[in-house]
Amino acid sequence: MPEPIRLLLADDHPVVRAGLRAVLDTEPDFAVVGEAATAEAAVSLAATGGFDVVLMDLQFGPGMHGAQATAAIAAVAGAPRVLVLTTYDTDADILAAVEAGAAGYLLKDAPPEELAAAVRTAAAGQSALAPAIAHRLMDRMRAPGEALTGRELEVLRLVREGLSNQEVSKRLFLSQATVKSHLVHIYAKLGVDSRTAAVAVATARGLIRGGAHR
Amino acid sequence: MPEPIRLLLADDHPVVRAGLRAVLDTEPDFAVVGEAATAEAAVSLAATGGFDVVLMDLQFGPGMHGAQATAAIAAVAGAPRVLVLTTYDTDADILAAVEAGAAGYLLKDAPPEELAAAVRTAAAGQSALAPAIAHRLMDRMRAPGEALTGRELEVLRLVREGLSNQEVSKRLFLSQATVKSHLVHIYAKLGVDSRTAAVAVATARGLIRGGAHR
């Protein structure tokens, strides 16, 4: 093996970094040559060169998000390929990663072989999506009618904050009738029949941003 | 060191198990002698004996929850000590773990030294709480009026999933009157006046776990 694939691990959990190193460093054609505990550190390190593939977590503590870091790294010509490796598979996360220029999207519960295969695929310049993720993207393409309009999302976000119909109407300078009208359409598209259920489904699908991170 | 501390790792992520093994097996007085990818497997393995401390994740995929497994293991006399090791520090998770009989509660972003120290503390028969967790429990003690009871959290979690009062009552084998009663108390404690607002506030404060579950 003349030229091993040089890897940078970006994850805020020391245990996960150790696990990735343990799993990947045993592969003869891989070489873990760097670690970053924050998204900012990952961007800085990646800019120095010397990496072929970055394994990027999405959730870091405070500060930069993994998707932002992915975009920052991928923006540079000749930059390493970024492979997003996260715990969750919400639509919002997947979409953000893909738009940021990620070469792949993997879940942390993936078996080691799948992980290694994805790294090789990314290193070869191709896209590597986990089967479950690919399936999710296909679903989105196939069902455009279920997508919420901009106004509906706006209403739903306020509902998520716990506002009543009247409060939403005031906030958006609408009548309550209009708010109810939007909600009825939202319920139909999401297949639910209450505001709380709509928030739950929309959050689960990643249609609206998740809540508080500390 | 005549008798190393024998560890059982219970986590559904292969990467995390590998990471824990890498971090802990290097300690001279530790010996990782078992792994479990599901909560059920952890309970079975623990019952066979031969372990001093179980490192238990809370979130497994489908099937048994880590807290249930913790309770099952801790119920047996002479059973190993269970150290809960999870990503989240919500009140609901902490409460469930402590009530299940966990010897400690750690976060996965803890540095390896802290992790090792907690394992030794647990093996010695003492309680090991991460500083952030201890602080949270102190808060609960100090302001008992504002803290939600176990039953109230249970109701609130179902409300978060979008269930109506009637659905919650069926799920918990209660009357709707009782569900409403719990909700009224929850509203008073959180300072809100609707189920949606309660979910929003509780999520923001970390009383219930946010985000998607698949």
Add this chain to the structure above:
DNA sequence: CCCGCGATCAACCTTTCGGTTGACGGCAGC
């Protein structure tokens, strides 16, 4: 040009939810 659709609003009705009051058994602490 007209059709569809998003956005807006009104009137009406039914169901659910929120709020109150009151009650009972159990259990821990004083």
Add this chain to the structure above:
DNA sequence: GCTGCCGTCAACCGAAAGGTTGATCGCGGG
């Protein structure tokens, strides 16, 4: 043994939310 607190339930009422029909306006595409 009494006092709280938790958990359970009932009856009642007003308010909010859900559901339906129907209507207007503006805009972009066939």
